[in-house]
Amino acid sequence: MERVSEQYRAECEARYWLGMGFTTRSKREQLREEIRKKRGQKAADYLIENMRKEWGKQNGK
Numbered sequence: 001m002e003r004v005s006e007q008y009r010a011e012c013e014a015r016y017w018l019g020m021g022f023t024t025r026s027k028r029e030q031l032r033e034e035i036r037k038k039r040g041q042k043a044a045d046y047l048i049e050n051m052r053k054e055w056g057k058q059n060g061k
Helices: 002-019 025-039 041-058
Strands: none
Touching: 002 041, 025 041
């Protein structure tokens, strides 16, 4: 069950950042750098990957 919780948390975080306007390439790169400094490169890449998935869901892609 823990894996499901982590996946849901990651999806929620991705939607949060999209809702905050981090939808352009430059904004995503700015966010990636901020997250990289706080949580590391792997976490930053994971967030951006989830943001792309959530963006696709929201836009029918």
